Amino acid sequence: MSDVLLQTRGLARSFGPMKAVDDVSIAVRRGTITGLIGPNGAGKSTLFNLLTGTLAADSGTVMLGGADVTGLSPDRLFGRGLGRTFQIPRPFARMSVLENVMLAPLRQTGERLWGPFLRPGAMRDDERRIRDRALEVLDFVTLAPLADHPAGKISGGQMKLLELARVLMGDPEIILLDEPAAGVNPTLAGTLIEKIEELNRQGKTFVIIEHDMDFIMRHCDPIIALAEGRVVFEGTAAEAQANPVLLEAYLGTMADA
Amino acid sequence: MIGLISYLVFFTTVATILSIAVLGLNLQWGNTGLFNGGVAAFFGAGAYGTLILGGTPQEGHIGGFALPYPVALAGGMAAAGLLAWLVGRLTLKLRHDYLAIATFGVAVTFENVMRNAEWLSGGARGLRGFDRPLQELFASPLAYNAVFLGFVVVLLVATYAFLQRLVASPFGRLLRAIREDEEAAQSLGKSPARVRLISFVTGSVIMGLAGGLYGTFYAFVSPQDVLPILTFQIWAMLIVGGAGNNRGAILGAFLIWGAWTASGWALSRYAPVEAQIYAGSIQYVLIGSVIVGMLLWRPQGLFPERLVVSQRGRHPVPAAAE
Numbered sequence A: 001m002s003d004v005l006l007q008t009r010g011l012a013r014s015f016g017p018m019k020a021v022d023d024v025s026i027a028v029r030r031g032t033i034t035g036l037i038g039p040n041g042a043g044k045s046t047l048f049n050l051l052t053g054t055l056a057a058d059s060g061t062v063m064l065g066g067a068d069v070t071g072l073s074p075d076r077l078f079g080r081g082l083g084r085t086f087q088i089p090r091p092f093a094r095m096s097v098l099e100n101v102m103l104a105p106l107r108q109t110g111e112r113l114w115g116p117f118l119r120p121g122a123m124r125d126d127e128r129r130i131r132d133r134a135l136e137v138l139d140f141v142t143l144a145p146l147a148d149h150p151a152g153k154i155s156g157g158q159m160k161l162l163e164l165a166r167v168l169m170g171d172p173e174i175i176l177l178d179e180p181a182a183g184v185n186p187t188l189a190g191t192l193i194e195k196i197e198e199l200n201r202q203g204k205t206f207v208i209i210e211h212d213m214d215f216i217m218r219h220c221d222p223i224i225a226l227a228e229g230r231v232v233f234e235g236t237a238a239e240a241q242a243n244p245v246l247l248e249a250y251l252g253t254m255a256d257a
Numbered sequence B: 001m002i003g004l005i006s007y008l009v010f011f012t013t014v015a016t017i018l019s020i021a022v023l024g025l026n027l028q029w030g031n032t033g034l035f036n037g038g039v040a041a042f043f044g045a046g047a048y049g050t051l052i053l054g055g056t057p058q059e060g061h062i063g064g065f066a067l068p069y070p071v072a073l074a075g076g077m078a079a080a081g082l083l084a085w086l087v088g089r090l091t092l093k094l095r096h097d098y099l100a101i102a103t104f105g106v107a108v109t110f111e112n113v114m115r116n117a118e119w120l121s122g123g124a125r126g127l128r129g130f131d132r133p134l135q136e137l138f139a140s141p142l143a144y145n146a147v148f149l150g151f152v153v154v155l156l157v158a159t160y161a162f163l164q165r166l167v168a169s170p171f172g173r174l175l176r177a178i179r180e181d182e183e184a185a186q187s188l189g190k191s192p193a194r195v196r197l198i199s200f201v202t203g204s205v206i207m208g209l210a211g212g213l214y215g216t217f218y219a220f221v222s223p224q225d226v227l228p229i230l231t232f233q234i235w236a237m238l239i240v241g242g243a244g245n246n247r248g249a250i251l252g253a254f255l256i257w258g259a260w261t262a263s264g265w266a267l268s269r270y271a272p273v274e275a276q277i278y279a280g281s282i283q284y285v286l287i288g289s290v291i292v293g294m295l296l297w298r299p300q301g302l303f304p305e306r307l308v309v310s311q312r313g314r315h316p317v318p319a320a321a322e
């Protein structure tokens, strides 16, 4: 089906005897905000790592936009429009917040060794454009006042926002967000989801891992649930709410927690 | 008086040449986080390359192609770059400590090959038969050396300017990102293997330039010039000066070369005769102590890396940003 953007078949990965991701076949439709839920250790982040090429799968395939991309490196996949953020933020600590964001655009003139010397004019134009856009994106995530701060010295919540800003800067078609709102203050998290929905209306596809069920139910559709590495549910938010097994096994424990 | 001036010219020339090599290492380690434990090999490739290409024809070994000096020097740099490219293709996937061990092995191999492959390098006796460029135009050796000092200073400044520009460009941004978190950089579409290779080769070409100048200055190079101690000296210079800071790298080169020369002189003058044969070993211990002491006491070096930025935001930098 042409509206499936990202798809896996029989994806699996073990760590020693433990099957972290076990025979996962899912499809992410273009233009959706797909929610990925599951208890701690269910294999959600590992699945992201398999989708983005950060980890090699033991078996199974990944298709992106109809092409088999199994085994491609993360940089190649980013070049094909697949972006991601990390659950535990990975800022470039001894670089400024602005530089963290300016890194992301592909094929920058000045990224070549000879760019600064042979094409200084083109590089300057590029830089001006990238800097303006980076500042816009930083405004968007409310980090613009911190643009010149070392990224290693901002708060954990701010680092999560920086992760988001970086990936947005690269302008991928589909973005995998690993708990984007964790540690971000509630007001800002609210703004964040508004922005995500706005980008979604403009055509971007998202897959979001989130523990906050309220958030998932309100903003994600469809929803995929993992448990012990396997897909235990795939359906709409309404179906999820009506699913007794899911409510019992996952939502119930979450509500108690 | 003339003796003192001539000694100062000599000292400054060598320190300037070594500064260039330290700048090359700073690109690799300071900016990219590549641990090159085989600096001596790339320096040596530059020196041997330059002398083989630019020297007069010799009995007993190849070389003496008598090429014009700029071509010979560029050839020496290319030899260092080629060696780095080969080593890089094979080892840059091995990171950190593995890369250090692998490159150290390359340097030991290089020295051994130079010592034994007489047809190539003249073996243990070294390479002779190199006429220093334009020497016939100068009446006195001192005048020539003074002009040569000017030449190496110009090349140091050019290298410094090249690297400063590079580090402040998007390419420098890319290097720092790879150094800080390679996996995150890769998730943003950057290819760490490619970037590391470019940085490794470029830094090694700069070391090759230093080696070529060194060979030119002495009109001679032998396996004694590419011993592992050279690698340690260059590292000590970078660590003392401040990894990540090009000015620190140059300052470190002058300080360590000064300390090395002074300690050699003091040992030869004041150490008891029985201890003289150990003077070299004592200097090894001294340089090791300097590296360890500096790492314990001030790991960031005398000139710590500043927050180098390619671009700034809209606001004036708050004091806290450094």
Ligand SMILES: Nc1ncnc2c1ncn2[C@@H]1O[C@H](COP(=O)(O)OP(=O)(O)OP(=O)(O)O)[C@@H](O)[C@H]1O
Binding pocket: A015, A020, A038, A039, A040, A041, A042, A043, A044, A045, A046, A047, A087
């Ligand atoms: N690199 C690794 N080496 C060994 N085990 C790992 C590795 N990465 C993940 N695991 C294990 O795989 C299982 C799945 O981990 P994963 O991080 O994917 O869970 P998750 O669903 O993202 O959990 P959380 O909600 O806590 O983030 C866990 O038991 C984890 O300990």
Ligand SMILES: [Mg+2]
Binding pocket: A044, A045, A046, A087, A178
């Ligand atoms: Mg996780």
